[in-house]
Amino acid sequence: MVGRALVAGVDSSTQSAKVELRELDSGLLVDRTSAPHTHSRWEPPVSEQDPATWWEALSACFAQLTDADRANVVAVSVAGQQHGLVLVGEDGEALRPAKLWNDTTSAPQARDLVARHGREQWARRCGSVPLASFTIAKLAWVLKHEPELADQIAQVMLPHDWLTWRLTGAHVTDRGDASGTGWFDPAANEAAPDLLGLAVGDPNGWLPRLPRVLEPDQAAGPITPQAAAALGLGDSVVVGPGTGDNMGAALGLGLKPGDTVISLGTSGTAYSVFTTPTSDPTGAVAGFADAAGGYLPLVCTLNATRVTDTVARWLGVDAAELAALALAAPENATAPVLVPYFDGERTPDLPDATGVLAALRNDTTREELALAAHDGVLCGLFDGLDALRSAGVESSGRLHLIGGGARSVAYRVRAAVLHSEPIMVPDDDETVALGAAVQAAAVASGRHPTDVAADWPLGQGTLVEPPPGIDGGVIRARYAEQQRRAFPSSSE
Secondary structure (H helix, E strand, C coil): CCCCCEEEEEEECCCEEEEEEEECCCCCEEEEEEEECCCEEEECCEEEECCHHHHHHHHHHHHCCCHHHHHCEEEEEEEECCCCEEEECCCCCECCCEECCCCCCCHHHHHHHHHHHCHHHHHHHHCCCCCCCCHHHHHHHHHHHCHHHHHHCCEEECHHHHHHHHHHCCCEEEHHHHCCCCCEECCCCEECHHHHHHHHCCHHHCHHHCCEEECCCCCCEECCHHHHHHHCCCCCCEECCCEEHHHHHHHHHCCCCCCEEEEECCCEEEEECECCCCCCCCCCCEEEECCCCCEEEEEEECCCHHHHHHHHHHHCCCHHHHHHHHHHCCCCCCCCEEECCECEECCCCECCCCCEEECCCCCCCHHHHHHHHHHHHHHHHHHHHHHHHHCCCCCCCCEEEECHHHHCHHHHHHHHHHHCCCEEEECCCCHHHHHHHHHHHHHHHCCCHHHHHHHCCCCCEEEECCCCCCCHHHHHHHHHHHHHHHCHHHHC
């Protein structure tokens, strides 16, 4: 290797792969590439992808880097979309398309799992009450609807596990992503055979099929010669344990306890880092682990930027034009309200719901519809922040707005309005890949990820002030009223 040592952080999301190349010592951004995931089936309630598309996109990302930069890469780590289910046979091939987090076909299995064990028991044992999105429900769905696969399954993986396996040949995961499966106890830091058994029957034959859980600073292993050749990397590259996308973003932001995050991507999330495990029997808050040895209590909604993309299509505009329409709308106590459950919803648990547009009038304008779309998405996530507080999670720090939606000036301004305080929009809008790069630097240098994060310039950004004279509480109250009217069972 000649020149500066570099690390590569990978964000393998629902829609694409992104790679950030950064200097090992300073965290300075060197290059950034992306490539789409093309082999997908998104026909709600079904959402599936061929895992091969993740490797194809990752390879395309590395192909866009210069030969010199690839030669200087010393470590790689992958942060991937949570909850997905990848089933691999003895021959190393995926047995079926991966079921993704937003596939809600497993809603009946999730309800059955909860009914058989009880909400309080689930929350106590794994920090979360499983929903259709959780991996354990998806595994139960496969065993019910495709039982012929049961004896063919050699390895059970999450999406980031599969990419780490392709890079190293090691069947491993990390505690952050494992905590979203429904069969891992983040407080005890171990698999929970009794929970796994609720989905598979006798768990003893299934435990060896699960990945080994690595520590936050533990490498998955060296890259294989085959993977190194495919990506144009050297044979001495080390690969980090990887993690889930939300855990990667928290690491990339350098979050401290008390800081909170709203992330606007295909899905929406609201979360915070915390020093102790959480347990919410209502199921609103998932008591995840993070990628640094702590915890990441999180609320997830299915409907985020896809909602505003859809409304933009209805109005015949693009995202930027929709944002401009929203900001041109007057504050109006009789304006329409959108409850945006277009693809069902995860929080509240309404997998069969559809969206509701209320308070329409003959004089309703395009501007008001655009504003209702942005506010509807955000109100659901601010409800998530309320749920975190109800679960005992401290929120005295700064609110960060991240994800693709954070690039929208309308989402920025309306988030500040609803928060009634300034919000922070980070300068680096690829926080998932950045967190993966922090993890790669940790395994390359033999340090803990939090020590690397402390040395890198993380969390810098722009403060967005709420415009004067707008009461965000009134907007949220109108949303809550329409949500209760449309879905009374969700507030019981």
